[in-house]
Amino acid sequence: MFFLKELPSRRMINGYTVAHPQADTNTVLATLQMMRRASLLIRRLESFFAEHDLSQLRFLALIVIDREPERDSLSASEIAERLDVSRPVTTRTLQSLAAAGLVRVEAGEGDGRFKRVALTQNGRSKLAEVLPGYFAILSDASAEARA
């Protein structure tokens, strides 16, 4: 992602909002600032994850598998649903996680269409390795937002 360094000017937004009474210049500007903040944060997170041979999506996939309370595995579709990405992206992500030895993918018992995806011990270790840095970055970002 990305976003303009210099946001659309207040004057430019004003030109729109005067013609649309329900719109408010300040809140539109706040939304643009949010987009800019989010885009910088994503860059920072992606670069952090890259240092750990992960990406944001691979990390989040580990998270959703790990945090499932009653089970130790999920199907690919369940993971796609929780991550809110398309199934093809999920397939690719799981293949790369499996190649890195962070998850185990097995044929589901019962319905032969499903696959069971579970964390390996390495996967759990990787999560433990990365979580502190992840929350530290989020915590910094919160602090900056308030500054």
Added chain:
Amino acid sequence: MFFLKELPSRRMINGYTVAHPQADTNTVLATLQMMRRASLLIRRLESFFAEHDLSQLRFLALIVIDREPERDSLSASEIAERLDVSRPVTTRTLQSLAAAGLVRVEAGEGDGRFKRVALTQNGRSKLAEVLPGYFAILSDASAEARA
């Protein structure tokens, strides 16, 4: 982009923040919510732009050229700098805008390394066509955020 439908739970974040006193669960959670909101908004914007044969980046490129106060053209590097994307992405974006007839790219006079990029009349029309919808979406998003 994308982001978890179900954010990391308060309990999970707590587990980190108790070990790191400077971190605060509420602000970390607020940052995660911001990421989720930004990701949904980006999807909405990209789909809006696609309806107009644009993308977010192509649209923003038109904006930064148009809003330059004293000049009617920018160099590719200046555009890259303002958009905050890499120069190769800028090259590709400008090529597709030129192919669509929305910008004109000419060799710069003087320093032969530069190119001058200017909006065509079609480019200005396209901006005028798209801006109201753009701000309407941002305005909606602001409203939702406050709801």
Added chain:
DNA sequence: CCAAGATAGTTAGCATGGTAACCGTATGGA
């Protein structure tokens, strides 16, 4: 009971972000 449809997953191909490495043009100091 089995053909038609639904569902899980994959493959193929496109768009758009990135970095590394290249060319051509300027520029500046030995």
Added chain:
DNA sequence: TCCATACGGTTACCATGCTAACTATCTTGG
């Protein structure tokens, strides 16, 4: 002056998002 360096732009290639269309496995209704 002219070679080394810097700079603008491009090319080549990789990562990661998407949709469309495919295969394989259930499920269901005539």
